[in-house]
Amino acid sequence: MGDLVEQGAVALAAKIANKEISAEDLMRASLDRIEQVNGTVNAVVSLRERDACLADARAADAIAPKGPLHGLPVAIKDLANAEGLLTSLGSPIFADNIAQSDDLMVKRMKDAGAIVIGKTNTPEFGLGSHTFNPVHGITRNPYDPSRSAGGSSGGAAAALATGMTPIADGSDMMGSLRNPGAWNNVYGLRPTYGLVPLDMPGDMFLHQLAVAGPMGRSPEDVALLLDVQAGLDTRHPHSFSQAPSKEQLSGDIKGMRFGWLGDWSGAYPMEDGVLETCETAIAQFEAMGAHVDRLDAPFPAEQIWDAWVGLRAWANAGGKAALYENPKMRAMLKDDAIWEIETGMALSAMEVHRLSNIRTQWFNTLNGLFADYDALLMPSAQLWPFPAEWDSPKEIAGKSMDTYHRWMEIVIPVSLVGVPSLNIPAGFNAAGLPMGLQVFGPRHSDAKLLQIGQRWHESTDFSSQRPDLSALTG
Template sequence: MVDILDQDAHVLAGLIRDKELSAEELMRATLARIEAVNSSVNAIISLRDAEACLADARAADAMENKGPLHGLPVAIKDLANAAGLPTSFGSPLFADFIAPKDDLMVARMKAAGAIVIGKTNTPEFGLGSHTFNPVHGATRNPYDLNRSAGGSSGGAAVALATGMMPIADGSDMMGSLRNPGAWNNVYGLRPTYGLVPSDMPGDAFLHQLAVAGPMGRCPQDVAMLLDVQAGLHSDDPHSYVQAPSAPQLAGDIKGMRIGWLGDWGGAYPMEEGVLDTCEGALSHFEALSAKVEKLPAPFPTEKIWEAWVGLRAWANAGGKAAFYNDPAQRGLLKEDAIWEIETGMALTAMDVHRLSVIRSQWYAKLIALFGEYDALLLPSAQVWPFPVEWKSPETIAGQAMDTYHRWMEIVIPVSLVGVPCVNIPAGFSAAGLPMGMQLFGPRMSDAKLLRIAQRWHEATEFKDRKPDLAALSR
C-alpha cells in the first residue's frame, strides 16, 4: 500500500480537488510524519499548534477549491514572512520577531489554497550552503544524520525528502535551491531573475543576485508551485508575465544538445567521486535521444569569482550595514556576515562598475553558448555532504578554500547572471550520499528546463532511493 505522503504534490492536490482525499486527512498524516521524523532532522521550525492546523484543513474541505495548492500543507523558509509566525532569519537579532503580514510569495501560495503550518530552517541570514544557526540549531541530512543538509534552503529540502512537506518554497543567491536539492535527492529551481517577484523593502534595481523559487520531489510539482509564485507585480520592476510552465512539460527532448562543463577544465577542485557520479548519469540523456557534448572552459573562473565576491558582498553590505554600524547588534552577527559587510563597504563605485562589466562579459559568452546548446550542465556541488559539525569545508582535493563559501564556487556561473537553473538528482556516493547536477539555460527558458527535468525524472531511478524513515523515527 502506497503511503499517502509518498504521493507527488500535484497528485495530492488532484485527489483533494476531486474529493477523494480530504485536506484534514492529509494534514493528520503530515503532522504525524513531522512528529515521528522532525526531531531527528530538525527541518521544520516554529510549527503551529496541531489543532489550529487541523481547523484550517477542515475549513479548506468546507470551501470551494481556491487553486492548485488547495489543502496542501506547507512550511515557509525562515527568510520569508508568514503572518503570525516568527521570521528569525536564523539570527539572534530576530529571534523574537513575529511577522505582521505575508510576503508576496507567501500571500500567493495562500491565495492558491496552501495551508501554512510552520517554517523551515535556514542558515543565519541565509549565508553559507550549510543549514545551522544559533536560534534553531542544525538541520541534518536524512540520508546520514551526521552530515549537512546543505543550504540555505536546507530545511525545505529535508522536509521534502522525508515526506513532511509535499512542496516547498526556497530562495537562492549562491546555490541555495540547488545545493540542498542535490544533497537531498529532490528538485530545486532557481528561476529566471524577475520571474518570481519580490516585495521586500530596500533597493529594487541594483542587486540582481538573489531569487525565490520552488522545490519539489518531481519537476511537475516544481512547475505547479512556480506558476503560483510567478507573475507580474507592481512593486518589482524586474517582474514579468510568462506563460504557465506546468502545461509545457509534455513532449520529448529528442535531438536536444546539452553541453557538459564538468569541472570547468580542471578549474573547480572536486571531491573524489563527485565528477564520476555525475558523468556516469549522463547516459540517461542519451537514452532520451538527447546529445551530451563535453565543452572546454568557456570563461576564466577567477574573473567570475572576482565579480561574484564583490557584488555579493556589496549586496550584503547594502542590506545589513545598519546592524554592523550598531555596536550592540554587530556583536550578534556571525563572522561570515561581518566579512561580507566589510568587504562590500570597502568597494568604490568604480569597483562595482568594473565587476559588473565582468558580469556582462560572462553573460555575453554564455548567450553565445546558448545559441549552440539547448542547455548546459554542471555538478551542483564540489563535495559530498560534509560532517554537520563543520562550518564549511576548508579544503577540496588538497586545495585550500580561502573564504567560507569558496567550496560552492561551481554554482556562481549561473547566479551571477540571473539565468534559470534546476537541480536534477544525479546519483549517490558509495556511502549512500546524494548528488545532483545543475541544468541551466537562457533567460525565460524555465519551462523548457523543467520539461527536460521531467523526462529525466521519468527515465532515472534516483527518485526511488528514499531516506530510511524507520531509522529516522527511532
C-alpha cells in the same frame, strides 16, 4: 495515512479537489510524519499547534478549492514572512520577530489554497550553504543525519525528502535551491531573475543576485508551485509574466543538445566520486536521444569569482549595514556576515562598475553558448554532504578554501547572471549520499528546463530512492 505523504503534490491536490481524500487526512499524515522524523532532522521550525493546523484543513474541506495548492500543507523558508509566525532569519537579532503580514510569495501560496504549518530552517541570514544557526540549530541530512543537508534551503529540501511537506519554497543567491536539492535527492529550480518577485526593502534596481523559487520531488510538482509563485507585480521593477510552466511539460528531448562543463577544465576542485557520478548520470541523456558535448571552460573562473565575491558582498552590505553600525547588533552577527558587510563597504563605485562589466562579459559569452545548446550541465556541488558539525569545508581535493563559501564556487556561473537552473537528482556514492546536476539555460527557459527535468524524472529511478525513515525516528 502514512503513504499519503509519499505522493506528489500534483496528485494530492487533484485528490483533494475531487474529494478522494480530505485536506484533513493529508494534514494529519503530514503532522504525523513531522512528529516521527523532525526531532532528528530538524527541518521544520516554528511549527504551529496541531489543532490549529487541523482546523485550517477542515475549513479547507468545507469550501470549494481556492486554487491549485488547495489543502496542501507547506512550511515557509525562514527568510520570508508568514503572518503570525516567527521570521528569525536564523539570527539572534530577530529571535522574537513575529511577522505582521505575508510576503507576496507567501500570500500567493495562501491565495492558491496552501495551508502554512510553520517555517523551514535556514542558515543565519541565509549565508552559507550549510543550514545551522543559533536560534534553531542544525538541519541534518535525511540520508545520513551526521551530515549536512546543505543550504540555505536545507530545511525545505530535508522536509521534502522525508515527506513532511509535498512541496517547498526556497531561495537561491549562491546555490541555495540547487545544493540542498542535490544533497536531499529532490528537484529545485532557481528561476529566471524577476520571474518570482521578491519583497525587497531598500534598493530594488542594483542587486540582482537572489531569487525565490520552488522545490519538489518531481519537476511537475516544481512547476505547480512555480506557476503560483511567479507572475508580474508592478511594485518590482524586474518582474515579468510568462506562460504557465506546468502546461509545457510534455514533449521529447530527443535531438536536444547539451553541453557538459564538468569541473570547468579543472578550475573547480572536486571530491572523489562527484564527477564520476555525474558523468554516469549524463549518459542517460544520451540514452534518451539527446546529444551531449564535453566542453572546455568558456570563461576564466577567477574572473567570475572576482565579480561574484564583490557584488555579493556589496549586496550584503547594502542590506545589513544598519545592523553592522549598531554595536549591540553587530556583536550578534556571525563572522561571515561581518566579513561580507566589511568587504562590500570597502568597494568604490568604480570597482563595482568593473565587477559588473565582468558580469556582462560572462553573460554575453553564455548567450553565445546557448545559441548552440539547449542547456548546459554541471554538478550541483563540488563535494558530498560533509559532517553537520562543520561550519564549512576548509579544503576540497587538497585545495584550500580561502572563504567560507568558496566550496560552492561551481554554482556561481549561473547565479551571477540571473539565468534559470534546475537541480536534478544524479545518483549516490558508496555511502548512500546523494548528488545532483545543474541543468541551466538562457533567461526565460524555465519551462523548458522543467520539461527536460520531467523527462529525466520519468527515465531514471534516482528520485525514488527515499531516505530510511527508521534511521530518523527519534
